[in-house]
Amino acid sequence: MKLLTHNMLTSKCMKGVTVGYPLGINVSDVRVSEVDFNPEFVAKIIPKLDWPVLYNAAESIGQLEDLPKEVIDNFENDREFLKKVHHVLLEVDIINGELICPETGRKFPINNGIPNMLLNEDEI
Amino acid sequence: MCKSWKTYLLWFAQEHVEFRYAEIESLLSLFKIDMRYLEQPKNEPFWIVQFSSENDIKLLASRSVSLRNCLELWCHAKSIPQLHDKLKCFPRNLMEQHFKSNRSFKIEVETFCKHFTQAEKINKIEAFRAVSLTNPDVIFQYIEYYGTEANNPPELPYEVASGLRQLIKKISLKTRKFIGNTSMDPQLSLLMANQARIKDGAIVLDPFVGTGSLLVAAAQFGGFVLGTDIDYLMLHGRTKPSRIKQKVRDKNESIRSNMQQYNLEHRYLDVLVNDFAVPFWRDDIQFDAIITDPPYGIREATERVGTIKENYTVEEKHLSTHVPAKIEYGISNIYRDLLRFSAKHLKNRRPNEDYNENCLPSHPCLKLVANCEQGLSKVTSRRLLTFEKINHPTDEELRMTHNGIMDFREKYFIVREETRKERRTKEARIREENRLKYGKNQDK
Numbered sequence A: 001m002k003l004l005t006h007n008m009l010t011s012k013c014m015k016g017v018t019v020g021y022p023l024g025i026n027v028s029d030v031r032v033s034e035v036d037f038n039p040e041f042v043a044k045i046i047p048k049l050d051w052p053v054l055y056n057a058a059e060s061i062g063q064l065e066d067l068p069k070e071v072i073d074n075f076e077n078d079r080e081f082l083k084k085v086h087h088v089l090l091e092v093d094i095i096n097g098e099l100i101c102p103e104t105g106r107k108f109p110i111n112n113g114i115p116n117m118l119l120n121e122d123e124i
Numbered sequence B: 001m002c003k004s005w006k007t008y009l010l011w012f013a014q015e016h017v018e019f020r021y022a023e024i025e026s027l028l029s030l031f032k033i034d035m036r037y038l039e040q041p042k043n044e045p046f047w048i049v050q051f052s053s054e055n056d057i058k059l060l061a062s063r064s065v066s067l068r069n070c071l072e073l074w075c076h077a078k079s080i081p082q083l084h085d086k087l088k089c090f091p092r093n094l095m096e097q098h099f100k101s102n103r104s105f106k107i108e109v110e111t112f113c114k115h116f117t118q119a120e121k122i123n124k125i126e127a128f129r130a131v132s133l134t135n136p137d138v139i140f141q142y143i144e145y146y147g148t149e150a151n152n153p154p155e156l157p158y159e160v161a162s163g164l165r166q167l168i169k170k171i172s173l174k175t176r177k178f179i180g181n182t183s184m185d186p187q188l189s190l191l192m193a194n195q196a197r198i199k200d201g202a203i204v205l206d207p208f209v210g211t212g213s214l215l216v217a218a219a220q221f222g223g224f225v226l227g228t229d230i231d232y233l234m235l236h237g238r239t240k241p242s243r244i245k246q247k248v249r250d251k252n253e254s255i256r257s258n259m260q261q262y263n264l265e266h267r268y269l270d271v272l273v274n275d276f277a278v279p280f281w282r283d284d285i286q287f288d289a290i291i292t293d294p295p296y297g298i299r300e301a302t303e304r305v306g307t308i309k310e311n312y313t314v315e316e317k318h319l320s321t322h323v324p325a326k327i328e329y330g331i332s333n334i335y336r337d338l339l340r341f342s343a344k345h346l347k348n349r350r351p352n353e354d355y356n357e358n359c360l361p362s363h364p365c366l367k368l369v370a371n372c373e374q375g376l377s378k379v380t381s382r383r384l385l386t387f388e389k390i391n392h393p394t395d396e397e398l399r400m401t402h403n404g405i406m407d408f409r410e411k412y413f414i415v416r417e418e419t420r421k422e423r424r425t426k427e428a429r430i431r432e433e434n435r436l437k438y439g440k441n442q443d444k
Helices: A003-008 A039-048 A051-060 A079-091 B017-031 B054-063 B080-089 B092-096 B118-126 B165-170 B186-195 B213-220 B255-261 B316-321 B331-345 B408-415 B420-443
Strands: A024-032 A092-100 A107-111 B006-012 B046-051 B067-076 B105-112 B138-145 B155-162 B203-206 B224-229 B268-273 B303-305 B326-328 B366-375 B381-389
Touching (some): A003 A051, A079 A092, B017 B054, B054 B067, B054 B155, B213 B255, B255 B268
Parallel strands (some): B224 B268
Antiparallel strands (some): A024 A092, A092 A107, B067 B155, B138 B155, B303 B326, B366 B381
């Protein structure tokens, strides 16, 4: 699972959960692999991100490298910055681990890169 | 600005005929291409159309799956002598640019609904006193079209661009690593991706992803893809194999491995196991396109997580291995949720658009049979509405006063963001900039 996807997920659908965001992450296995860099795509996606959530998620799994704490001005034209964001969004892949609901502590396992967001019958 | 329009022949594959018009219209709108129909397209494989630039055709053909190729149409006629006469009248200067002494050419004879031997084809070429080579710079096609009824015209065109038919073979299910019982046919998935007007960098979601056929097509056209499915075993490639000769699935069968197979892995975002009935996306997430083939309940079940037992709880000791029970989702509920979800999470492609079918003039005795739009400016357009009388009105219907149509003048001045003066000043500025730019170039 990529940190871009993590940025979009909540557990608000669970019974009794109001915000459910951001989900905590525990990792046991992270794979970093090179992915073709598409600066236009990254620039387009940055305004849609919850930046502090991305920053904290990257930090919590030890993949922060030198990602700035805040989005810089005029990021569309800063190739270096876009490359860093590209790396953290698309090149870091959580293969095994779990996502954690911030309100209930419910864990959603990630196996083989695929998070299992299925809830049990008594949780919906 | 005056554009010069040339006539072209679009030659389509005679397959999925119903999708052809919708695909082309979607692509014209995606690329903002102007195309004129010389004849209203019917279910025939040839359309005669006009474009103002060859680049427009190349762009269209670069994405179309239903198009075989596009030819510049020099002439067409119902009989061969007529064709020869017409061709002799075709302006030589338009033809001669393709017949330079350093360029080779060949003529291809194509026939539709009738077969000719090579010798017969050569006779048809000889009739034009032309030479054919095996490796030409320019290809001319001579087509005899016998249609479904044999009274249609032969054409003599010059080939401008070919469509993407080869892509259908490239992503064929026969050679694809991971497939399931209901994997979508490649051609239809490509048509769906085109109709969704997927552009490079679009974020595309399939909420009933299965084996990800639609994601392959979407990624092929530049989409960054996400998928969700309730079937854990499917996403992990552990269901029963679908190929008759295959006893067990390979270890690495997955949507991701399909994307690797087609060198599209850089556009693969993620797939997740999730029950569509239980939304878990951030409220403000917007997708550029949602394409999906939801289950119908025949070959794939329509299920959601749930139980009919009241006050049911999973016991602590079973939690780690518990597989949630499923209940019937129901096709009508799936569609309701899908449309609601799409309304919420799709990016609005036409902000501020206030047109919908309901605001058209209507009357219970008149049926709207055609509705064609002509763009007038960036913010306005007019429509040709054609009505057919289907009932004679009752007295009550004749007395109808209700009419919810808003005054156009009023709307027109609300919608316009900038005043006439602002627009004129802006245009003058652009002209000035261009003049300076142009002037500089001349200095060099």
